[in-house]
Amino acid sequence: MSQKKNNGSLVTKINSSDVRVFYDQTEALHGVNLEIYENSVTALIGPSGCGKSTFLRCINRMNDVIEGCRITGKITLDNEDIYDKGLDVVQLREKVGMVFQKPNPFPKSIYDNIAYGPQIHGLAQNRQEMDEIVENSLKKAGLFEEVKDRLNSPGTGLSGGQQQRLCIARAIAVNPEVILMDEPCSALDPIATAKIEELIHELRQNYTIVIVTHSMQQAARVSQRTAFFHMGDLVEVGDTDDIFVRPEDKRTQDYITGRFG
Amino acid sequence: MFPYLLAAILLISLSGFYLGRKQASNLRSQTKLHSLPQYHGYFIALWCGIPTILLILLWTALEPILLGSLIRSHLESQSGGLTPTDYVIMTEEVRNLAAGVALGTQDPLILETAEWMRSLQQSSQWSMVVVTILLAMLIMAFTRSKVAPGFKARHGVELLFNGFLFISSTIAILTTIGIVLSLIFETFRFFELVPITEFLFGLKWYPQIAIRADQVAGDGAWGAIPVFSGTLLISFVAMIVAGPIGLMSAIYFSEYASPKMRGWTKPILEILAGIPTVVYGFFAALTLAPLVRDGGIAIGLDVEARSALAAGLVMGVMIIPFISSLSDDVINAVPQTLRDGSYAMGATKSETIRQVIIPAALPGIVGAFLLAISRAIGETMIVAMAAGLNANLTANPLENVTTVTVQIVVALIGDQEFDDPKTLSAFALGLVLFVVTLILNVVALAIVKKYREKYD
Numbered sequence: 001m002s003q004k005k006n007n008g009s010l011v012t013k014i015n016s017s018d019v020r021v022f023y024d025q026t027e028a029l030h031g032v033n034l035e036i037y038e039n040s041v042t043a044l045i046g047p048s049g050c051g052k053s054t055f056l057r058c059i060n061r062m063n064d065v066i067e068g069c070r071i072t073g074k075i076t077l078d079n080e081d082i083y084d085k086g087l088d089v090v091q092l093r094e095k096v097g098m099v100f101q102k103p104n105p106f107p108k109s110i111y112d113n114i115a116y117g118p119q120i121h122g123l124a125q126n127r128q129e130m131d132e133i134v135e136n137s138l139k140k141a142g143l144f145e146e147v148k149d150r151l152n153s154p155g156t157g158l159s160g161g162q163q164q165r166l167c168i169a170r171a172i173a174v175n176p177e178v179i180l181m182d183e184p185c186s187a188l189d190p191i192a193t194a195k196i197e198e199l200i201h202e203l204r205q206n207y208t209i210v211i212v213t214h215s216m217q218q219a220a221r222v223s224q225r226t227a228f229f230h231m232g233d234l235v236e237v238g239d240t241d242d243i244f245v246r247p248e249d250k251r252t253q254d255y256i257t258g259r260f261g
Numbered sequence: 262m263f264p265y266l267l268a269a270i271l272l273i274s275l276s277g278f279y280l281g282r283k284q285a286s287n288l289r290s291q292t293k294l295h296s297l298p299q300y301h302g303y304f305i306a307l308w309c310g311i312p313t314i315l316l317i318l319l320w321t322a323l324e325p326i327l328l329g330s331l332i333r334s335h336l337e338s339q340s341g342g343l344t345p346t347d348y349v350i351m352t353e354e355v356r357n358l359a360a361g362v363a364l365g366t367q368d369p370l371i372l373e374t375a376e377w378m379r380s381l382q383q384s385s386q387w388s389m390v391v392v393t394i395l396l397a398m399l400i401m402a403f404t405r406s407k408v409a410p411g412f413k414a415r416h417g418v419e420l421l422f423n424g425f426l427f428i429s430s431t432i433a434i435l436t437t438i439g440i441v442l443s444l445i446f447e448t449f450r451f452f453e454l455v456p457i458t459e460f461l462f463g464l465k466w467y468p469q470i471a472i473r474a475d476q477v478a479g480d481g482a483w484g485a486i487p488v489f490s491g492t493l494l495i496s497f498v499a500m501i502v503a504g505p506i507g508l509m510s511a512i513y514f515s516e517y518a519s520p521k522m523r524g525w526t527k528p529i530l531e532i533l534a535g536i537p538t539v540v541y542g543f544f545a546a547l548t549l550a551p552l553v554r555d556g557g558i559a560i561g562l563d564v565e566a567r568s569a570l571a572a573g574l575v576m577g578v579m580i581i582p583f584i585s586s587l588s589d590d591v592i593n594a595v596p597q598t599l600r601d602g603s604y605a606m607g608a609t610k611s612e613t614i615r616q617v618i619i620p621a622a623l624p625g626i627v628g629a630f631l632l633a634i635s636r637a638i639g640e641t642m643i644v645a646m647a648a649g650l651n652a653n654l655t656a657n658p659l660e661n662v663t664t665v666t667v668q669i670v671v672a673l674i675g676d677q678e679f680d681d682p683k684t685l686s687a688f689a690l691g692l693v694l695f696v697v698t699l700i701l702n703v704v705a706l707a708i709v710k711k712y713r714e715k716y717d
Contacts, residue, residue: 065604067520093607100605104598107621116616117606167602174606 010037013178013208014059019073021054021063028054031073032234034227036178041200041209043223043240045216047260050229052212056180059210060096061089077178094121097171101183103163105155105170110147113155113166114138117174133173141169142199161192168199172207179203181211185218197222216256220244228252262386266317266393273397274310277404281305284408296415304414305404307421313397320389328385329356332378339370444695447688454682455483460689462486466652466663468672468683483686485693487654491569491662495644496637498573498658499580503633506577507584508626514585515592516614527589534582538642545575545647562659565649570658572647576640580633587632591625591709592618624708631705635698641666665690 014036021029029051036042044052054063061082063069075082082092094117105113114134117123124130134151138144143165147158155166164184171179181200185193200209200222213219219226220240227237228249236243236252247253254260282302289298296304333352343351354366358375359382366372408414452460463484510530514523550571557564564570595618603613619626649661650671672687679685 060605062601062605065601090607090609093605098601098605100598100601102598104596104602106599106602106617116603116608120606120608120612120616170602170606 010040012036013038014075014077014210015079016055016058016075017073019055019058019071019075021051021058022070022072023066024068028232029058030232034234034237036208036210037225038208039204039206040225041204041211041223042225042227043219044210044212044227044229045214045219045255046229046235047255048214049231051232052227052229053182055229055234056182056210056212059178059180060093060098062098064089090121094174095176096178096180097174097176098180099164099167099171099182099184102187103160103167105158105163105166107154107156109152110138110155110158110166111151114170114173117170121174123174137169137173140172140203141165142195142202143169159192161188161195164188164192164196165199168196168203172203176207178208178210181209183212183214186214193218216244228255230255262390263317263321266390267314269390269394270310270313270317270397273394273401274306277309277401278302278306280401281405281408284405285414288408288410292410294410295413300414300418301408301412303418305401305408307418308404309397309401311421312400313393316396317389317393320385320393324382324385325356328378328381331381332356332374335374335377336370339374441695444688444692447685448692450680451682451685451689454685459483460485460686464654466668468668468686481682483682485665485690487652488663488665488668488690489693490654490656491648491652492638492664492666494569494656494658494662495573495576495648495664496634498570499576499637500630500634502574502577503580503584503637504630507581507629507633508588510581511585511588511592512614512619515589516610516618527586530582530585533578534586536579538579538640539646541575541579542642542644542646545571545643549575550647557659564659565661567647567649567661568659569648569662572644573658575647576637576643579640579643580636583633583636584629587629588622588626591622591629594625595621624711628705628709631701631708635701635705638701639666639694639698641670645670665694669694 012035014034016032016034019029019032020027032051032055034055044056046052057063058071058075059077059082063071071083077092077095081087106116108116111134114137115124115130118130118133124133135144138147143162146162147166155163158166164187168179168184185196188196197218200211203209211219211222223240225237226240226243228235228243228247228251230251236247236249238248243252244256247256278299279302281304282298285294285296285298285301288294294301329352332355333348336348336351336355351371354364354371355375355378357364358366358371359378460483463482464486465482465484466487467482469481514527514530518526546567550567553568553571553574554564554566557568599617599621600613603617608616644664644667648667649663650667651661652663652668653661655662669687669690672683672690677684
C-alpha cells in the first residue's frame with residue numbers, strides 16, 4: 001500500500017491502524033491503515049463487496065449491531081480509541097453522524113425527524129431552542145425554504161432527494177464532528193444528486209466527511225482525498241487529483257479506467 | 262361398484278393421455294405443433310375424466326330421489342286412502358328393505374315393492390357403468406381425432422384449469438353467502454316473535470321459557486344488552502392480559518432475543534395457540550376459577566365461583582400468541598434502515614423501540630389487537646365452561662356474567678323447537694356477533710393493509 005504525501009496543514013481526525021473485520025470466520029477487511037483529515041472530504045471507492053462500507057460502519061461502530069461481526073485493530077477519533085471498553089457508543093454516535101444509502105426518514109413529521117437526535121441527547125432546554133436547532137439544521141441542509149410551511153407533515157411524504165437532505169439535516173442536528181455517508185446518492189436522480197454534492201461541498205467547512213461512493217466521477221467531484229479498496233484491502237490512498245491522474249497501483253488504474261468494477 | 266367405475270374412468274383418462282401424447286409426438290417429428298405433445302395428452306385425459314366423473318356424481322345424487330318418487334307413486338297406485346305421512350314411512354321401509362336392513366315387515370306390498378326397487382337400483386347401476394364408460398370412450402375418440410398441428414390444446418387445458426379454480430372459489434363464496442342468508446332469515450323469524458327494540462335495548466335476558474304446555478317456566482325476556490355486556494367485559498379482561506404481554510413478548514422476540522433464543526422460545530409460545538380451547542376451558546373452570554375465588558376471599562373480596570375475571574384471564578392467555586405473532590410480524594416488517602438510522606443518531610435500543618419502531622408498526626399492532634378482540638368475542642368453549650349462564654348486567658369482573666356465545670350454546674342444546682323464540686334467539690345473537698366480528702376484521706385488515714403499502 002502506498003500512502004501519498006499530503007498538505008502539512010491538515011490535522012488527522014480519524015486514524016485507523018490494522019483494522020480487520022470478521023463476519024463469523026470470514027475476514028472482510030485485511031488490516032486497513034487510513035488517516036482521515038479534519039474538514040475535508042474523504043471518498044472510499046472500490047468495486048462491490050470490497051469492504052468500503054464495512055470500513056465506514058466501523059467508524060461509528062454500526063457493525064456492533066450485526067450478529068457475528070468482530071473487529072480487531074484500532075480506530076481513534078481525536079486520538080481516543082473508539083473501541084475502548086470505557087467508551088459509550090451513544091456519545092461516539094453523537095460525534096459521528098451517518099447518512100445511509102436509501103433515504104430513511106422516520107415515520108414522523110419533518111420537525112420531529114430533526115428533533116429526534118437533539119431530544120435524545122438533551123441538546124435543547126425548551127421548545128424555542130428546539131425550533132432554532134430544527135431551523136438551523138434544515139437551513140444547513142439546504143432544505144428549509146422547501147419545507148418551512150409544512151414542518152408538521154410527514155417526512156416520508158417528501159421526494160427522494162428531499163428525504164436524503166432531511167436525513168443529512170437530521171445528522172447535522174446533533175452537532176456532529178464527522179459525517180459518514182454510505183452511497184448517499186445511489187437512490188437519487190442526477191438533479192437531486194447534484195444538490196447533495198453541492199451540500200457536501202458546503203458542509204466540508206464545518207465537518208469531516210467520509211463518503212462511500214460507487215461513482216468515480218462523484219468521488220472526483222466532491223472529495224479531496226480518495227481511498228481505493230479492493231477485496232478487503234486498502235490498495236491506495238492519496239489526494240483525489242493524484243489518484244485519478246497518476247494512480248500508483250495497477251489495480252487502481254484498472255478500476256478507474258473502467259476495466260473492472 | 263362405485264370405486265371400480267372410478268378406477269375404470271381414471272384408466273381410460275390415463276390411456277387417453279398416453280395415446281394423445283404419442284399421437285402428437287408422432288406428428289411433431291414431421292411438423293411443428295402449436296402445443297407440446299403432453300398438452301394434447303392432458304386435453305384428452307381431462308375431457309375424458311371430468312365430464313364422466315361429474316355424470317357419475319350427478320347420477321348417484323339423483324338416483325335415490327328419482328327412485329323414491331317412483332316407489333311412492335307405485336305405492337299410491339297400489340293402496341289408496343292413506344295419509345301422506347304413511348306413504349313417507351312406507352317409502353322409507355321399502356328403501357331400508359332394499360338396502361338389506363331386515364325390519365320384520367310382513368306387508369306383501371312393501372316386500373314386493375322392495376324387491377322391485379332393488380332390481381331398479383341394479384339396472385340403474387349397470388346402466389350408469391355402461392353409459393359413463395361409453396361416454397368416456399366416445400369423448401376419447403372425438404378428442405383424439407382433434408389432435409392436429411394447429412390444434413390449440415394448451416389453451417384448452419388452461420381453460421379447464423381456469424374453470425376448475427373458478428368453481429372452487431365459487432363454492433367457497435356461495436357457502437358463505439348461504440350461511441349468512443340463513444342467519445338473516447331465521448333472525449327475521451325471531452323478530453316476528455320478539456320485537457327488535459326489545460332485543461336491542463332490553464336489559465333483561467331470561468330465555469328459559471316453557472316449550473310445552475305442561476312445563477313450568479318464566480315468561481321470557483329477550484333483552485340482549487346484558488349478554489353483550491358480558492361478552493365485552495370478558496373480552497376486556499382478556500385484552501388487559503393479552504395486550505401488554507403479547508406486545509412486550511413480540512418486542513422481545515423481534516428486537517432483543519438472539520436468533521438462537523428466538524428459535525426455541527417462539528415455537529413454545531406458539532404451542533399456546535395449538536392448545537384446544539376446550540382444554541383452556543376446563544383449566545379455567547376447574548383450576549383458575551377456584552383460585553381466583555379463594556384469592557379474592559383471602560383479601561376480603563366477594564368473588565363468585567364463576568367470575569368474568571377467571572374466564573377473561575384464561576381467554577387472555579389463549580390470545581397472547583395471536584397478538585404476539587401478529588405484532589412480531591409487523592415489527593419485523595419495519596425496515597432495518599429505520600433502526601440503523603436511529604442507532605446512528607446515538608439512540609439506545611429502547612429509545613429506538615419506543616420512538617421509531619412502535620410508531621412505525623403502530624397501525625399493524627392496532628390491526629393485530631382488533632383481530633385478537635374479534636377472536637375473543639367469538640370464543641365459545643372457555644366461556645361456556647368458565648363463565649356463568651346468568652345474564653347479569655354488571656361491570657364488576659368478580660361477578661358472574663354470561664356471553665353471546667354461551668347463550669347460543671344454551672339455546673341450541675336440549676329440547677328445542679324451531680318456532681319458539683328460545684331457539685331462534687340463537688340466530689339473532691349469532692347475526693349480531695357476526696356483524697360485530699366482521700366489522701372488526703374489516704377494519705383490522707384495512708389498517709394492516711394500509712400499513713403494508715407504506716413500506717413496500
